Amino acid sequence: xxxxxxxxRYLIKTRGQQVTLSCSPISGHRSVSWYQQTPxxxxxxxxxYFSETQRNKGNFPGRFSGRQFSNSRSEMNVSTLELxxxxxxxxxxxxxxxxxxxxxxxxxxxVV
Amino acid sequence: SxxxxxxxxxLSIQEGENATMNCSYKTSINNLQWYRQNSGxxxxxxxxxxxxxxxxxxxxxxxxLDTSKKSSSLLITASxxxxxxxxxxxxxxGATNKLIFGTGTLLAVQP
Numbered sequence: 001x002x003x004x005x006x007x008x009r010y011l012i013k014t015r016g017q018q019v020t021l022s023c024s025p026i027s028g029h030r031s032v033s034w035y036q037q038t039p040x041x042x043x044x045x046x047x048x049y050f051s052e053t054q055r056n057k058g059n060f061p062g063r064f065s066g067r068q069f070s071n072s073r074s075e076m077n078v079s080t081l082e083l084x085x086x087x088x089x090x091x092x093x094x095x096x097x098x099x100x101x102x103x104x105x106x107x108x109x110x111v112v
Numbered sequence: 113s114x115x116x117x118x119x120x121x122x123l124s125i126q127e128g129e130n131a132t133m134n135c136s137y138k139t140s141i142n143n144l145q146w147y148r149q150n151s152g153x154x155x156x157x158x159x160x161x162x163x164x165x166x167x168x169x170x171x172x173x174x175x176x177l178d179t180s181k182k183s184s185s186l187l188i189t190a191s192x193x194x195x196x197x198x199x200x201x202x203x204x205x206g207a208t209n210k211l212i213f214g215t216g217t218l219l220a221v222q223p
Contacts (some may be wrong), residue, residue: 004154033211042211043200056210090154098142098209103154 002026004092004104012110018079021107025072025093031055032074033101037088046089049074050097081111103107114199116214124220131188134215135201136181142204144177144184145211149198158199159185193223 005024013019025032032048033056045058049068066076072093078085088108092101115138137144143162147155161168161177161184168175176185188195201214 035213042215045210045212048210056208058210088152092155092211098211099154099205100145100157100160101211102157103147105154106152108152 004091004102006089006104006107008063008107010108010110012112013081015081015083015111017081018077019081019109020075020077021064021089021091021109023074023076023091023093023104025074025091025099028101029093029095030072031094031097032068032072032102033092033094034058034074034076035090035092037048037090038086043053043090046076050095055097078109085109086111116203116212118199118214118217120217120219121134122204122220124222126222127190127191127193130195130218131191131195132222133199133219135151135186135214137184137201137203138182139203139213140206141179142206142209144175145202145204146173146175146184146186147200147202147213149200149216152195155200187217188219190218191219193221195219196221205218 007022031050036044048056052068063079068074075088088106090106092103094101116137145160146158149155159170172189177184198216200216
């Protein structure tokens, strides 16, 4: 079966712009989580959605937002980009929250 | 801050040797999971151990969990060059089910 698909794979944006990243989970998976990975901070939890509802949220500013659609596909949005937002953004899906996540290959965002 | 701390931060061994990585966490958990990441790509789920289990095996992997010490270890036996990767433990945060990752161990297996 198809894995978790993240688009785009690479993105270069300018400070102050906004960006939307997309994630298509494994068919049947209703939980979708987002993570930010940087060399300095490691893997940081952004948020998790289950059945279109945000169930958990990490310690990120309100510039970071997300949503989940009825087909479980998810998007995350970052507004007013800062240089420090440059990172690998990973999406993961699972059947049940908290267990056995399958990760996508990530979107590498560079803010210049 | 991240819930899990891993030790060592980096480990270099020869092919055929065993590799052991340790993870400590701070709060109660329902389960603890180990993931592997190759060179900045997505993570791959390796194994999950529940809070009422003490040891679990999967192929060349052996995981132990000590909830009284809030610690876990991952043992990779007979390592191969292809095992070279970063390994992360992750805990589900107990009631929140929020998956929080440790700092990771970078394993290099020399051929």
